[in-house]
Ligand SMILES: Nc1ncnc2c1ncn2[C@@H]1O[C@H](COP(=O)(O)OP(=O)(O)OP(=O)(O)O)[C@@H](O)[C@H]1O
């Protein structure tokens with residue numbers, strides 16, 4: 606019998622760290638934007654944080670309000686719209702909606718399938734931190750899992766910007782992730798945070814496949830840098846080999862700016878090339894680790 610050439614499913618990267626403010630959203634937006642363009646990949650971003658910072662980073666508020674009116678957000682992935690209450694879960698859930706109904710096209714390469722798409726975030730996700738009943742949430746998780754499984758067949762990469770807690774949403778993301786991209790700041794608490802995350806992932810009884818961990822150092826100063834924490838991390842018996850060789854440097858272009866909505870590398874400022882070059886090197890390394898770069 607001749608083996609059929611079945612296309613590989615897209616990798617699913619959960620950008621995750623229970624620690625807040627380490628750069629999950631900055632990496633989901635700005636590094637993935639460069640990865641999509643450099644590697645020409647059909648890339649899906651999922652804003653999986655009730656604070657929806659990823660969406661606010663790249664989508665203007667007026668546009669977001671329209672998307673919300675159309676129920677084009679992550680909440681419609683979890684449960685059908687309209688959502689009536691923050692405290693009840695829909696029963697007898699139907700299969701998830703098609704990707705086109707709940708996502709928005711952000712970027713597209715002419716005459717090429719490559720595109721960057723976003724499932725916008727929604728504050729309504731907060732209900733899954735308020736309701737603490739694993740049984741009633743199980744169908745919601747299954748709907749999310751099916752949605753991501755469907756997306757893997759039509760996209761080249763799925764990237765989930767997670768919220769900074771060990772919540773139901775984290776469990777959903779872990780269930781679908783093939784890889785964890787874990788940003789860490791070079792501070793003395795980061796190694797402990799990695800130990801805790803590693804223990805959490807290893808001990809999860811529901812996890813069929815353990816996602817591969819990729820650690821990325823973020824916010825490294827270009828000058829006056831004390832590499833003590835980085836040295837500990839790179840020589841760590843478990844985390845050393847999981848740490849990407851390219852760090853993401855601190856840059857004012859990557860810092861959230863209330864007067865600019867969009868991707869950092871699209872902003873025309875004099876020092877853009879230095880930042881873009883750093884992000885490109887990181888994006889290429891990530892692409893290689895994910896097995897999607899040629
Ligand atoms: N390399 C960097 N250079 C400069 N600023 C950065 C960099 N990375 C992140 N930031 C800024 O640090 C802040 C926190 O980053 P970000 O929102 O990406 O973290 P997060 O892990 O997603 O946070 P949360 O846990 O709240 O979701 C933001 O203002 C962001 O713009």
Ligand SMILES: [Mg+2]
Pocket residue numbers: 629630631654658659766767
């Ligand atoms: Mg965030």
